[in-house]
Amino acid sequence: MNWIILIIGGLFETGFALCLGKAQESTGKESYFWWAGFIVSLFISMFLLYKAISFGANPIPVGTAYAVWTGIGAVGAVFMGIFIFNEPVNFWRMFFVFTLIASVVGLKVVSN
Template identity: 55%
Template sequence: MNWIYLLLAGCFEVGFTFCIGKTKESVAPVSYYWYVGFLISLAFGMWLLIKATQTLPIGTSYAIFTGIGAVGTVLVGIFVFNEPATFMRMFFITTLILSIIGLKIASH
């Protein structure tokens, strides 16, 4: 169950970075909704990370949490914010995904 908490925490990290991106594109009062979304995503993400680290190693948990956030944020940037999907970006995202899988396999 704690791995599910960790996966969800990483998804909420993607959520709060998405909200950061949307605040750049918005003006008040709409931008305030994105700020609230940021705070809610941040709170849930941290709460789920805390729940996951109650039984999982903190080093592995945090690395996976930030890895999911990094991969998800780059993908959101590509698909939502029209950032470039260059070969090098995709190559390093792939190596990051493989590293996340490796940490999961190496954890007890």
């Protein structure tokens, strides 16, 4: 269960990166909504990270949880950048994103 909580927390980390990018692009009232989304996503993401390392019969070690959480957020932010913010895509960028994914999966596999 803690791994599911951690994955959801990582997705909210991606959400706060998206809201931050959109807040920088927008102006006026729309900007305030994106900033509010950023704050809410940040809070939920951090809370779920805390919950994954603190609760249940098998809490995830903090080093592993933090690496997986940031990995999910980083990969999600890269893909959001590509699909939403029209950031460039090239072989090396995708190569390193997939090595990051492999590392996150590897941490899950070797953790109890």
